[in-house]
Amino acid sequence: MIDWLLYNPQKPLLFTRPAFWIYFMLVFAVFSLIYKNTFWRNTWLFVVSMFFYYKSSGLFFSLIIASLIVNFLIGNRIFKSQKPWQKKSWVAVSVVYNLGWLVYFKYTYFFSGLMNQWLGTHFEVHDWLLSGINSMWGSHFDAAMIILPVGISFYTFQIISYIIDLYRREVEPIKNILDFGFYITFFPQLVAGPIVRASSFVPQMYQAFRLHKDEAAQGLFLILNGLVKKIVIADYISINFVDRVFDNPMSYSGFENLMAVYGYSIQIYCDFSGYTDIAIGLALWMGFRLHINFNSPYIATNITEFWHRWHISLSTWLKDYLYIPLGGNRKGKIRTYINLFLTMLIGGLWHGANLRFIIWGGLHGLYLAAHKLWLTFIPEQNSKLRVLRIFITFNLVTITWMAFRARSMESVRQMFSQIFNNFKGAFAWEIITAYRLVFILILTAFLIHWLPVKWKDWYRGKFVLMPLYLKIVLTLITVFVVTQFTTAGLQPFIYFQF
Numbered sequence: 001m002i003d004w005l006l007y008n009p010q011k012p013l014l015f016t017r018p019a020f021w022i023y024f025m026l027v028f029a030v031f032s033l034i035y036k037n038t039f040w041r042n043t044w045l046f047v048v049s050m051f052f053y054y055k056s057s058g059l060f061f062s063l064i065i066a067s068l069i070v071n072f073l074i075g076n077r078i079f080k081s082q083k084p085w086q087k088k089s090w091v092a093v094s095v096v097y098n099l100g101w102l103v104y105f106k107y108t109y110f111f112s113g114l115m116n117q118w119l120g121t122h123f124e125v126h127d128w129l130l131s132g133i134n135s136m137w138g139s140h141f142d143a144a145m146i147i148l149p150v151g152i153s154f155y156t157f158q159i160i161s162y163i164i165d166l167y168r169r170e171v172e173p174i175k176n177i178l179d180f181g182f183y184i185t186f187f188p189q190l191v192a193g194p195i196v197r198a199s200s201f202v203p204q205m206y207q208a209f210r211l212h213k214d215e216a217a218q219g220l221f222l223i224l225n226g227l228v229k230k231i232v233i234a235d236y237i238s239i240n241f242v243d244r245v246f247d248n249p250m251s252y253s254g255f256e257n258l259m260a261v262y263g264y265s266i267q268i269y270c271d272f273s274g275y276t277d278i279a280i281g282l283a284l285w286m287g288f289r290l291h292i293n294f295n296s297p298y299i300a301t302n303i304t305e306f307w308h309r310w311h312i313s314l315s316t317w318l319k320d321y322l323y324i325p326l327g328g329n330r331k332g333k334i335r336t337y338i339n340l341f342l343t344m345l346i347g348g349l350w351h352g353a354n355l356r357f358i359i360w361g362g363l364h365g366l367y368l369a370a371h372k373l374w375l376t377f378i379p380e381q382n383s384k385l386r387v388l389r390i391f392i393t394f395n396l397v398t399i400t401w402m403a404f405r406a407r408s409m410e411s412v413r414q415m416f417s418q419i420f421n422n423f424k425g426a427f428a429w430e431i432i433t434a435y436r437l438v439f440i441l442i443l444t445a446f447l448i449h450w451l452p453v454k455w456k457d458w459y460r461g462k463f464v465l466m467p468l469y470l471k472i473v474l475t476l477i478t479v480f481v482v483t484q485f486t487t488a489g490l491q492p493f494i495y496f497q498f
Contacts, residue, residue, distance in 0.1 A: 007058035008271035015278045016231055023052075024282065030284060030439055035209045042205055045286070046182035049190060053151070055240040056191055060149035063101065065183065070097060071159050072180045078166045079173045085166050096127075098156045105148050116422030151191030155184055157317055162198045164321055173196045179205055186288070188279040192272070195312035197494045202290070210286040211319070217464040217471065219284035224478045226277030229270035231443050232485045237263050238271075243439040246405055248413045254423030257415045263438070264405050265398040266445045269297065272311070274297060298397070298449055301389040303367040306397060318347050336372060349406070356412075359401040367396060 013020045019424055027048045034040040054061040074094045083088045103111075112123050114266070162183070165171045174180040183189075245252045245260035273294040280290045293312050300306035307315045323343040329336040341362065348361015406412045432439050448456075463471070 011046055013052055013055040015275065016227070016235075021464055028285070034076045035193060035287070038206055039169045041209070042182045043178050045187075046178055049182065049185040049187035052187040053185060053190060055121075055166070057150045061151075063149060063152075064155065067101070067155070067159065068177065070094075070182060071163065072174070072177045075163055075166050075173050076358055078163065084415075088388055091167045092097050095160060098267055103151060104158050105146055105152060107349075107353040108146055154193045154195055155190065156348075157314075158184060158195050160316060161195065161321060165198055171202065174198070174202060174497060182393055188282040189276075189290060192275050192279075193311075194276055194279070194290060196290060196313070200291065211285070211287050214464050218460075219281040220319055220475065221460055221463050222277045222281030222284070224475060226274040226279075226281065227482050228279065228478065229274030229445075232441065233441050234274060235273035236485055237438050237441055242267055246411065247407065249406075249411055252418065253427065253431070254419040254421070255425055255428050257350055257418045258423075259439070259442075260430075261398060261415070263442050265298075265394075265401055266449070268401065268405075269294070269449070270403055270445060280427045296449060298394050298446075298455070300393050301386055303364065303371050303396065304394055307364075307368070307443065314350075318343050322346060332374075333376070337369035340368040340372065340429070344368060346442055356403045356409060357430070358408065359399055359409070362399050367400075402476050422465070 011017075011019065013023060027045075030044060031041065034044060050065075052251065053064060056268065057064075071094055074090050074097075078087050078090045078094075081090060099101070115121055116123055151214060162174075174183060179202075182205065183196075183198060186196070186201075189196060242263040245256055249260075251258050276293040280292070283290050291313065295309040295312065299308050323339055326339040326342060327335055328339060328402035331339075334359055342365070344365030345358060346361070346363045347361070348357045348364070351357045351361070402412050402415060403409065406415065416428050461472070466474075
């Protein structure tokens with residue numbers, strides 16, 4: 001029992017592990033006894049969220065506590081300051097503090113590598129923070145390399161949004177540090193989003209618990225849907241096909257490389273949207289309503305619409321706190337294009353300290369700018385071309401995922417080389433037969449994704465309204481199927497690395 005309470009990097013509390021669901025049942029059992037008292041409800045959820053983060057990140061538990069204290073105090077100073085320059089100064093302190101940790105943990109290797117390459121230096125990175133702790137406390141933590149804390153990109157952006165919204169007077173300061181901690185660390189969305197705005201979440205913290213039976217069923221549907229997306233589809237096609245090809249593209253034909261690219265397109269969607277489905281469902285069971293983070297992105301008819309449907313909490317964050325402050329579309333067309341490009345370039349860098357992510361973000365910035373330019377000449381009004389526009393947008397996005405997923409840009413070059421020079425289409429059917437279950441899952445996932453929205457609403461509504469015993473039967477069947485697929489191996493959620 002004591003061992004389970006301690007951090008084990010090999011056994012984090014993932015939504016896909018039975019240990020998490022045992023943990024959640026214990027959390028929910030206590031929650032059901034105190035939910036009518038908002039203070040004790042919020043405090044309990046804060047405590048269990050911090051434990052959840054400790055089980056996911058170990059020593060970095062102390063880092064998030066420090067961030068909570070510092071930013072809570074800064075937020076109060078911003079609200080109480082009367083002079084604009086004082087408010088701006090405190091905002092600057094918060095942004096520098098938060099981004100400083102993000103840069104240290106996430107980008108030290110990247111920037112030191114650039115410096116060594118450009119200046120011919122031989123700067124070696126080690127974890128100076130842990131070295132300092134070892135010197136101060138006589139501890140013996142391994143400081144050979146800097147390890148990225150789980151979820152730091154998500155909670156950093158969430159804290160910054162709160163600080164800026166306070167400065168803009170769009171929200172009131174949170175009443176006490178326990179409530180602030182709860183807002184930042186609410187465990188369903190802590191380590192991989194969605195990024196939650198204070199304006200939508202904080203008012204719910206002080207409202208009485210309410211949950212209609214239909215909403216509870218909706219939460220169950222989302223949880224089961226998320227588990228199927230993640231384990232049955234994303235993990236299976238990743239382990240049994242996509243990872244093999246991306247890790248060694250020259251060992252596979254051009255057809256297999258192309259299918260792996262399409263496979264990754266649906267894998268990353270099912271992986272990330274599966275996580276947020278579960279997060280939204282868990283939050284709903286506890287009376288908190290989070291906004292959707294994905295809205296069938298591959299039915300977008302243009303790249304702008306795609307970013308209105310994909311990772312919505314991040315895209316709106318980038319728009320509100322980066323694109324608009326840069327000038328948005330208020331300073332002429334050329335500046336609009338530049339602002340779009342810079343926003344997506346930084347969005348790419350947010351995903352990872354690697355040239356691949358910068359290229360991925362830069363390409364999306366170019367796509368967005370090109371779409372804006374296109375609209376000045378040819379407005380998109382012809383509904384007859386909708387399918388063609390979806391096809392073009394989907395393939396642009398899918399091709400760009402290559403830079404996002406591949407180990408290096410050399411791997412991307414190799415994949416293109418295989419696709420154009422060694423396609424081997426004559427063996428396509430043999431390849432499909434050999435990986436029949438993988439291709440069935442990929443095709444099924446895409447077909448469901450492209451179903452009309454009213455069809456999806458229909459079968460979701462049918463689940464919500466069916467008798468309790470049928471919900472239990474379907475839940476047991478789903479759990480059984482999911483359990484069978486876990487034999488293929490459990491994969492961490494893709495966005496945990498960001």
